[in-house]
Amino acid sequence: xxxxxxxxxxxxxxxxxxxxxxxxxxxxxxxxxxxxxxxxxxxxxxxxxxxxxxxxxxxxxxxxxxxxxxxxxxxxxxxxxxxxxxxxxxxxxxxxxxxxxxxxxxxxxxxxxxxxxxxxxxxxxxxxxxxxxxxxxxxxxxxxxxxxxxxxxxxxxxxxxxxxxxxxxxxxxxxxxxxxxxxxxxxxxxxxxxxxxxxxxxxxxxxxxxxxxxxxxxxxxxxxxxxxxxxxxxxxxxxxxxxxxxxxxx
Amino acid sequence: xxxxxxxxxxxxxxxxxxxxxxxxxxxxxxxxxxxxxxxxxxxxxxxxxxxxxxxxxxxxxxxxxxxxxxxxxxxxxxxxxxxxxxxxxxxxxxxxxxxxxxxxxxxxxxxxxxxxxxxxxxxxxxxxxxxxxxxxxxxxxxxxxxxxxxxxxxxxxxxxxxxxxxxxxxxxxxxxxxxxxxxxxxxxxxxxxxxxxxxxxxxxxxxxxxxxxxxxxxxxxxxxxxxxxxxxxxxxxxxxxxxxxxxxxxxxxxxxxxxx
Numbered sequence: 001x002x003x004x005x006x007x008x009x010x011x012x013x014x015x016x017x018x019x020x021x022x023x024x025x026x027x028x029x030x031x032x033x034x035x036x037x038x039x040x041x042x043x044x045x046x047x048x049x050x051x052x053x054x055x056x057x058x059x060x061x062x063x064x065x066x067x068x069x070x071x072x073x074x075x076x077x078x079x080x081x082x083x084x085x086x087x088x089x090x091x092x093x094x095x096x097x098x099x100x101x102x103x104x105x106x107x108x109x110x111x112x113x114x115x116x117x118x119x120x121x122x123x124x125x126x127x128x129x130x131x132x133x134x135x136x137x138x139x140x141x142x143x144x145x146x147x148x149x150x151x152x153x154x155x156x157x158x159x160x161x162x163x164x165x166x167x168x169x170x171x172x173x174x175x176x177x178x179x180x181x182x183x184x185x186x187x188x189x190x191x192x193x194x195x196x197x198x199x200x201x202x203x204x205x206x207x208x209x210x211x212x213x214x215x216x217x218x219x220x221x222x223x224x225x226x227x228x229x230x231x232x233x234x235x236x237x238x239x240x241x242x243x244x245x246x247x248x249x250x
Numbered sequence: 251x252x253x254x255x256x257x258x259x260x261x262x263x264x265x266x267x268x269x270x271x272x273x274x275x276x277x278x279x280x281x282x283x284x285x286x287x288x289x290x291x292x293x294x295x296x297x298x299x300x301x302x303x304x305x306x307x308x309x310x311x312x313x314x315x316x317x318x319x320x321x322x323x324x325x326x327x328x329x330x331x332x333x334x335x336x337x338x339x340x341x342x343x344x345x346x347x348x349x350x351x352x353x354x355x356x357x358x359x360x361x362x363x364x365x366x367x368x369x370x371x372x373x374x375x376x377x378x379x380x381x382x383x384x385x386x387x388x389x390x391x392x393x394x395x396x397x398x399x400x401x402x403x404x405x406x407x408x409x410x411x412x413x414x415x416x417x418x419x420x421x422x423x424x425x426x427x428x429x430x431x432x433x434x435x436x437x438x439x440x441x442x443x444x445x446x447x448x449x450x451x452x453x454x455x456x457x458x459x460x461x462x463x464x465x466x467x468x469x470x471x472x473x474x475x476x477x478x479x480x481x482x483x484x485x486x487x488x489x490x491x492x493x494x495x496x497x498x499x500x501x502x503x504x505x506x507x508x509x510x
Contacts (some may be wrong), residue, residue: 118342125306125336126408128327128359 191194257284
């Protein structure tokens with residue numbers, strides 16, 4: 001029963017935190033520097049990992065699908081399969097998972113440490129809402145950088161598929177044919193659906209990270225627990241939301 | 251200092267606080283007069299810091315109330331109106347900001363004055379605490395004592411009407427501790443700042459306090475002037491104020507015997 005209460009409490013706290021953060025939105029011009037700092041931390045430093053991961057996901061997808069489609073005489077559709085899978089599903093999900101593991105965990109650790117060391121209380125006594133100074137810049141940053149990361153990740157993933165198709169002799173699909181198939185069936189709607197997912201996932205990951213961090217009490221041990229909790233909750237949220245958003249966008 | 255400064259009275263009525271089954275404060279009532287330096291003393295774990303956090307509006311009481319000129323300190327409007335500053339025991343400096351940025355944060359965020367004036371305020375506060383050379387350093391580069399001084403400087407920049415100090419002289423050498431005591435007293439003299447100081451430091455308490463409250467196991471034992479408190483016959487207060495190091499009959503031996 002306590003566990004269930006804890007989950008509801010965490011959910012409610014996250015919603016209240018989001019509400020309080022967005023209530024400070026009129027002060028957004030004053031926090032632009034913090035938004036750009038957070039954007040740099042969350043986006044620029046995550047980009048290399050996104051690139052490597054999506055390249056190999058595209059490559060593996062092409063390799064797995066290539067041999068099967070070849071047996072059915074449909075190898076010219078590899079581009080379509082890789083393009084659609086990455087744009088609609090794997091791109092946004094993988095970017096969100098990387099954000100949870102790399103950015104979300106760091107944010108939780110930082111905010112939990114600030115909470116434990118009294119920095120958050122210091123903000124409160126100075127009448128500076130922590131939601132405005134600590135949460136809003138991170139939420140805005142993640143809303144800005146997640147679609148960018150996803151688009152770049154998608155392109156690199158498609159390119160990974162093309163490299164495998166051209167390089168693996170058993171598949172033997174030329175890049176022109178691969179990209180032609182990709183363009184023929186992939187619509188703007190597919191890409192937009194993926195970006196909507198990415199935006200929701202990124203926002204939820206950051207909200208969970210901030211909320212978990214700010215609710216931490218105790219000492220260094222609790223900071224570790226908070227980081228683990230944040231990543232686990234984020235992964236569960238990403239995969240659960242993925243199903244419902246896919247269904248809603250269908 | 252702010253133009254609309256008015257004397258600030260702090261009223262604590264029947265304040266109780268429990269964390270689960272553990273009762274930390276038990277119906278504490280006291281009143282801090284405007285412009286007074288009010289020191290709260292007591293053994294470790296007696297609830298002094300928790301009481302101070304209630305006055306700062308950082309805790310929700312289990313029972314009773316805290317009011318600053320009749321206003322709830324948990325409300326942002328109250329904090330805004332009285333510029334309530336709390337000097338944390340650990341300093342609670344923002345680690346990602348330099349000393350200058352730590353000090354300038356409050357006036358910048360509240361847009362109190364133009365940037366050159368903020369700079370002046372910061373420099374003045376740093377000079378009072380003799381830490382001008384730390385202005386570009388980050389908290390991780392400072393000693394414990396330096397952090398404490400920066401925390402006090404940060405509070406000074408706020409030009410508060412209520413100053414709350416949690417162990418302001420811990421981790422400081424005797425000379426710096428005396429300087430801090432002088433600063434607390436000067437703020438009272440010059441700006442009528444109402445100050446609440448939580449401290450174990452008897453010298454500090456008797457030197458600067460207008461009145462001293464003694465807490466024991468969450469209960470208020472006495473609120474008296476330093477002179478009255480010196481004459482107090484309560485054995486717990488006497489033991490706390492005049493502990494004698496007794497090597498023949500150490501206290502921990504008695505505690506062990508009681509435990510067995």
